[in-house]
Amino acid sequence: MTQDWDDTDDWDDDDYDEFIQNEFPETTNSNNHLPAIWKWTAWTLLLMIALFWALSL
Numbered sequence: 001m002t003q004d005w006d007d008t009d010d011w012d013d014d015d016y017d018e019f020i021q022n023e024f025p026e027t028t029n030s031n032n033h034l035p036a037i038w039k040w041t042a043w044t045l046l047l048m049i050a051l052f053w054a055l056s057l
Helices: 013-023 036-055
Strands: none
């Protein structure tokens, strides 16, 4: 599928995903093969630890 990348006014999420995959193929799927729930869990736990540490000062 050939698409003019200069006309971005009517892009949807799929168009942005396709553009990123075409322009930056080495950066796609760089999540170390972890499911998204584990990344959210890790960030949430890190935020909670930082918050409790800041409140304990």
